[in-house]
Amino acid sequence: MFKKRRFITVKKEIARITGKDNVRCDAVELMAYSYDAGLSKAAPEAVINFDNINQIAPVVKILYQARIPFLPRLAGTNLSGGTIPLKSGVILNLSQLNKIYQIDTTNNIAVVEPGVVNINLQKELDKFGYFYAPDPASQKVCTIGGNIGENAGGPQCLKYGVTSNNISKLLIITPEGDEITLSEKDAGPGLMSLFIGSEGTLGIAIKAWLKIIPKPKIIKTCTAAFLTIEDSIKAATKIIEAGVLPRALEAMDKTCVDASENIIKNPYPGESEAMLIIELDCDDENEINKNIKEIKNICDNCFSNFFRVADTKTESEALWAIRKGAYPAMARLAPNVLVEDGVVPRPKLPEALKKIKAIIKNYDLKASILFHAGDGNIHPNIIFDERDIEEVKIVKKAGYEILKTCIDLGGSISGEHGIGIEKRVAMNWLYPTATLELFKNIKTSFDPENLSNPDKIVPVSLDSRNEIFSKTHSSDNKILNNILNEVKSRYRADAQSVIVGSDSNSNKNLENENNILSLSALTEIIDLDRENFTVKVEAGIKISRLKELLKTSSLYPALPDYEGTLGGLIAGNCAKNIKNILIGLDIMTSNGEIHSFGGKTLKNVAGYDVAKLFIGSMGAYGIILNATIKLDSKNQDFFEAMPGAVSRTMSTKTAEAMPGAATKDHAHPATTTSAGRQTARFTPGKYSRRLKKVFDPKNLFNSRLYNIKKDSPALSGKDVSSLKDYSMKKLHKQNDLFKLSEQDK
Ligand SMILES: Cc1cc2nc3c(=O)[nH]c(=O)nc-3n(C[C@H](O)[C@H](O)[C@H](O)COP(=O)(O)OP(=O)(O)OC[C@H]3O[C@@H](n4cnc5c(N)ncnc54)[C@H](O)[C@@H]3O)c2cc1C
Incomplete structure (x- = not known):
């Protein structure tokens, strides 16, 4: 389909935009861009350098029209063949493109170009007493654009969230060359969240508005050593269970520390097998000292043989140099390093570790193991020599076994490095075919010709085994099955539905609505994991009821006092911090397919972030069946510390039920916060319309949001059970109602 050597046909035209010297087709340049930090290789036809962000859109348009594939590239440190x-x-x-346009300490925003190196931004911010939370271990070279492309994390993301929690707005060039702005303040589905972590497949971020945070007054770095790695993980888990939220909680094994010997002398007792770095920040000296004391006790109880609080900034930096230098240190031991990036729910770390160690031993490989222990992200660094084909095969096999182990333990195949090329096959093990098809269609809705970083993320050939799907969704939940059957029969009849969270909601506008499909019977807690601090709960539960139930277990969701249901809150984007605590979502599309996105892992970048896309989707993309959210052990707003979070006490005067469905004009209901924030009303744009077609091609769910002119006939009641009495024969065919304008196609 893609003909090689087509670039020559557009070379002159592009050179007129970028300047001749910025268009490179010479062999040396092509070779330099034929590889990245991963294992794959392929040469491009040309490399275009940009010195002005305004050059990108016209160049992309030319490439798109000529059907020439392209991809944005920065430092190339993604470890999945993404570039x-x-x-x-x-x-x-x-x-x-590495300009820092503005550091705005009034609004806590920095405006930057994509090529700004993460550490350079941090250095600039430091001058103003600020920092930017995502701090990948590769921050000395990786860039903000690459961080956006991969939804990068880093040690500090345990407390402050990953990239998607720390971006306020993006300026984007879509694959077709449109310039669009995506913001977290946009009404409607979470397009910005969908874009972050899309690995250059949905377009190119050319400018970013980043949330910056005032530096805490006190930062203390502690380190502890243990005789076994299991004990170190136990200690890490207990620290979180104790309700202490460190700024960073990292673990590494002896191999890793020993590998760093030529940079820094190993500061730990010789018999130590594992080390933790625990960093705390706070404005209150007493509180930080109290927490350190508690952490020391926990480490002692887990048989640590060494504990120390760094005296000076230099000592603290030396500890971080060991952790952040682990990869280059391992890379010095052999020509290549495979860095795996599995992630499991935190309490499963000890089991994951045992199995991973067994895999490494079984294949007789040399590896060090690093963890972002606080969020269950494991990085075995396996060293090898790519010139030895047999060894490469074994290393890849071991890598796949590690990923399968993470999936078996309820985890995912990537916490932060992305899928790229190298983990595409593993997507088949994590998702059923139907979900992979959905991902493909999401890609197509942004990039109909498949030109922007093609063949990444979604496997080229889909594996039709559906075991995971059937395991997850063979439900004996009668209410769910009723909804499923109802949705399927409505789909067959082209009948529309108005999705509502509960029938007893305060918004009386609903009384005149037809075809209401209420989720009020879905109120069960499916899985309360006290050790993991997560709850998976059905979407029809009222927030007040959820809080009441969790309180009996001394667990607290950082959610505002809100009168409606959890599903309504998510679909209506009624609490700004919901995106910081939502980690999993099961949804039903209008044809009755059920899809799961995310789960109990705190980090997950495998595939497009559909869970967050559904925040603000207003019931028009699909029914939210249940959600998994993070919990806190204290009834306090530690999520306030996260950028963009709002106070628990905010007054949320938001219409309940599925927003849009509930209001007369079917726009996003205005949400008023204590800060006086008023979100805009929702007018579907080109991309939210195209996505609507992906999820609900017949426009059956909350259809008026997408310009539907008439309603389906009334139903006799609002509850799902009453829907059963409704004769499907009465439903009109309405397939003429969902038409996209020419320009939207
Ligand atoms: C030693 C080492 C340690 C690492 N530690 C961490 C860590 O702690 N946490 C972590 O999250 N990752 C880590 N990584 C992985 C990697 O550094 C991150 O994924 C980083 O964000 C990539 O940035 P980059 O500038 O190298 O981007 P690249 O690798 O050049 O690009 C990454 C992806 O983003 C796309 N992209 C690039 N620019 C844009 C843009 N402007 N708009 C949209 N898409 C774009 C690319 O097409 C590609 O798919 C580590 C890697 C190494 C080698």
């Missing part, structure tokens, strides 16, 4: 031009085509090198 390999598999279909040849053009590398768009954005690394010269």
